[in-house]
Amino acid sequence: MSVSWSKTFAAFTVAWLSALCLLPVETFCDTSYYEKYYAARRYVPLKRNAPLVFNFTLTLPDTDQLASFERPALVGNLPVLGAWQAGRAVLLNRTAILNVWSxxxxxxQNSSVEYRYFAAAVGQSGAVQIRRWESHVHARTFNTTKFSGNRSDEFGLIGNERQLSRGWLQDSxxxxxxxxxxxxxSxxxxxxxxxxxxxxRLQPVDPKILAPILSSARANVEYVRMAYxxxxxxxxxxxxxPYATGDILMFHVNLEQxxxxxxLVEVYAEQPEEDLVRLLGYSHLLHTSFSxxxxxxxxxLISPLWQRVVGQLRIEYLHIRPMEKDGFDLRTSFANYWRSNWTALEIGHRGLGKSLTVTTNAAPLIENTVxxxxxxSELGADLVEFDVQLTSDLVPIIHHDFSIRVCIDSKTPTSKDDLTEVLLKDISYEQLKDLKTYQIVGNKIVEYxxxxxxxxxxxxxxxxxxxxxxxxxxxxxFDIEIKWPQQRADGQFESEQxxxxxxxxxxxxxxxxxxGCGRLNVIKSxxxxxxxxxxxxxxxxxxxFLSSSKENVFTDPRTSTVEQSVxxxxxxxxxxxxxNAVFVKADPGVVQRAKAQVPIVLLWxxxxxxRESIDWFLQQGPTGVIYDRLDLWLGANRTSAFEAEQDLPGFFQLQCVPATKEREVNSTIESILSNVNFL
Structure with a gap:
């Protein structure tokens, strides 16, 4: 009986405890964590929108075919399109259709897309060269939503404007x-x-085994034989x-490294009537020659038959490298942008005109100053012309002459012999700013x-x-003249550099x-x-390209005449x-012949x-004229051509690199997220 009672008591105890557990119990739960979590989710979705696939198709016109080593590339403003950098551009692939790439x-999603195409040459290192590109001011544009799409374009055609320009060295x-x-x-x-x-003939070869290199990104040769x-x-x-004595012949070689x-340089003799050529001599030219x-x-030149020297060839060279850093990208270009009404422009020479060295008719303000x-600008000049040089610490400054005159002694100079000539390239900008300088004007010494x-x-x-x-x-x-001393016909240089x-x-x-962005700039030398x-x-x-007031004044034949400069x-x-206007005065047809070949002709x-001579030269149709004493000869109440148009100079802001947009910060969201531990 005691056993039965024990079992009954145990069962009763279990039932009582179970019933007790079913009674409502007051609980305490900290809900702040969850409130913050779900509040944050309203602003920060856990799943990002998937990107959209866009198919780009490019058709090449018959007038612009690619070389065997070139391929089209797509570049744009978004990181996936290379952010306007050629090295990160998207290379297109051939399709089954002739001249169509994709x-x-x-x-x-919800992106504003800008893009354009260029012909690329990709080197063995992966570096990308810009061979030709769509150099319009405005790129192609479209906006994405939540749907994929297709884009079909023709190379070189944006809107109704067809334009392709030779490339440049962006970063490689x-x-x-x-x-x-x-x-x-000889x-x-x-x-x-x-x-x-x-x-x-100029044939690129491998420097180790002297085997020919095919046209490629590694080396590609073009030439120009100057003919008007x-x-x-x-x-x-x-x-x-073809080559004859007196020719101006240049080889232009694009290289990866x-x-x-x-x-391999070869000289042939051609017999046109027989359609035959024979090799007269050859030589190899190594990269170490170009220091x-x-x-x-x-x-x-070595004869292939007699294996002896049969002649010599004198070659001048120029090695062009990309900018050291922060080069120009593919976003836009104003190099070919020139409105039809930008003509008959009046440009102030060194501002209002020369003043430092002239004995008569000097400008009222010192030349080349702010x-x-x-x-x-206040008088309404369309442009101002000025001269740029570098100091020894590589600061670009404005000054015409290659040197300055200073007096080493503390005394006041009384003759030219008391003055010492110092080249701007040999003095730092900080030193230059502390120097008293002198000019010799006629028989006088003028102190500045x-x-x-x-x-x-x-x-x-x-x-x-x-x-x-x-x-x-x-x-x-701005009409920016970059100064560099030239070698005269007698072999002497204008100055040392x-x-x-x-x-x-x-x-x-x-x-x-x-x-410099935000205005019309032209650069010349x-x-x-x-x-x-x-x-x-x-x-x-x-x-x-500037040319002198006299023919054949410099040794470089490209400067010998106006025609050669063109x-x-x-x-x-x-x-x-x-x-120089002196050639137009002798032959007014020079202007129109030049404009038939190049877009811009500025006379100086x-x-x-x-005013009478200025008007006469303007009647010959140049793009503009550069002259002294703007204060005397510029018409009253004149407005600059770039101020008269409503969209200028604001339109030139397209030259400027867009400011980086920072992410907008919502203080409420940031406060919530700072207190949320996402699992």
Whole structure:
């Protein structure tokens, strides 16, 4: 009985405890964690929207076919499209249809897309060269939503405008220009007059085994033989290029790396009537011959039959490298943008005009200062022209002469012998600003106080290029002349310059890129090689080739005549030329003949001396004229051409690199997320 009672008691106890557990119990739960979690989810979805697949199809027109080593590439503003960098662009693939290429790209939803195409050459290292590109100001655009799509385009055609331009060195590659000028070739055996013609051939070869290199990103050779109206870069024929004494012949070689290519130079004699050629001599040219940016090399030509020297060939060279850093991207270009009504422009020479060295009719403000540029802008000048050089610490400054005169002794100079000439390239900018300088004007010595001692700052000598960009109204265009001493016909140089020309141009372009956007800029120089550097290091602004007031004044034959300057500008896709007005005065047809070959023609010179002469030269149809004493000859109440148009100068803001957009921060969301531990 005791056992039965024990079992009954145990069962009763279990039942009582179970019933007790079913009674409502007050509980305490901290819900703040969950409230924060679900509140955050309302703003931050846990699952991102999937990207959209867009198919891009590109058709190549019959007029612009690709070389065997080229392929189309797609580049745009989004990271998946390369962010305007050629090295990160999307390469297109061939389709089964002739001249049609395609690529598929995953693009984020709700994106604003800008893009364009270019012809790319991809090297063995993966570096991408820009061979030709769609250089329109505006790229193609579209917006994505939540659906995939297709884009079909024709290479070079954006909107209704067809435009393809030669590429430049964005961040990789090299260009080697080999120049044969005047009597570059001498032979023991001259070809028979009237029966044989000479031909020159440049063949890239491997520097180790001397085997020929096929046209590729590693090395591709083009040439130009200057001829008026027909100066364009071409692929050289199988047995080279026709050559005669006095020709201006240039080879233009695109390279992946300079030290991975050597060259076989061959000279042939052609018998046109028999359609025969025979090899007269050859030589190999190694990359070690090209030390520095520019120079000259002479090679002996070896007879393939007699294995002895039968001639010599003198070659000048220019090695073009990409900008050191922060180069120009593929976002836009103003190098070929010139409105039809931008003509008959009036440009102030060094601002209001020359003042430092002239004995009569000097401008009222000191030339090449901020003050004279501001005054020119107030008068309504379309552009102002000024001169840019580098100091020893590579600061781009504004000054015309290559040197300054200083007095070493503390006494006041009384004659020219008391003054010492100092080259700007040999003095730092900080030193320059502390120097009192002197000019010899006629028989007088004129003193100019040191830069740091002049007030107001606008009247100081030696302003920087950055000062001009920051201080002068954006509605005033800039005609920027880059100074470099030329070799005269007698063999003497205008001045000494020891700075590397690639470095020289890089430092100036870096300032132009950072501070110069937002206005019309043209860049020019008397130095043809410097123009090549300016052209193939950037694509944003047009480059103009200046020519002297006299023919054959310099040794470089590209500067010998206006016609030769036009040939050079046409060959290398420059924006135009700037000849001296004296040649137009002698032959007014020069302007129209030049404009038939190049877009921009700016006249300069002392013949533009009063309103009557200025108007006469404008009637000849140049793009613009550059003259002194703007304060006397510019019409009253004049408005700059770039201020008169409603969209200017704002339209030029497209040149500027867009500011990086920072992510918008919502303080409420950030506060919630800071207290949430996501599992």
């Amino acid at each position: 690529a598929s790209v995953e693009i984020p 590659g090299n260009i080697l220009q080999l120049k044969l000028f005047r009597d570059a070739l 032979l023991e055996e001259q070809p028979e007059v009237g029966q044989e013609k000479l031909r020159l 109206g027909d100066s364009t870069l071409r692929v050289q024929p199988e047995y080279g290029v 300079l030290d991975r290519v050597a060259y 520095g940016t520019e120079g000259e090399v002479s090679i002996d 003050a004279t540029m501001l005054a020119s 106080p040191a830069h740091n001692n002049v007030e107001p700052p606008e009247q100081r000598l030696f302003p920087t290029l950055q000062d001009f960009f920051e201080r002068v109204n954006l509605s005033t265009g 020891t700075l590397d020309k690639n470095l020289f141009v890089d430092r100036i372009l870096a300032v132009v890129r950072r501070y 008397f130095d043809a090689d410097l123009c090549s550097l300016l052209r193939f290091k950037q694509h944003m602004y047009p480059v103009l 040939n050079f500008a046409q060959a290398f896709d420059l924006g135009g030329v700037s000849p 010179g002392s013949d533009l001396k009063d």
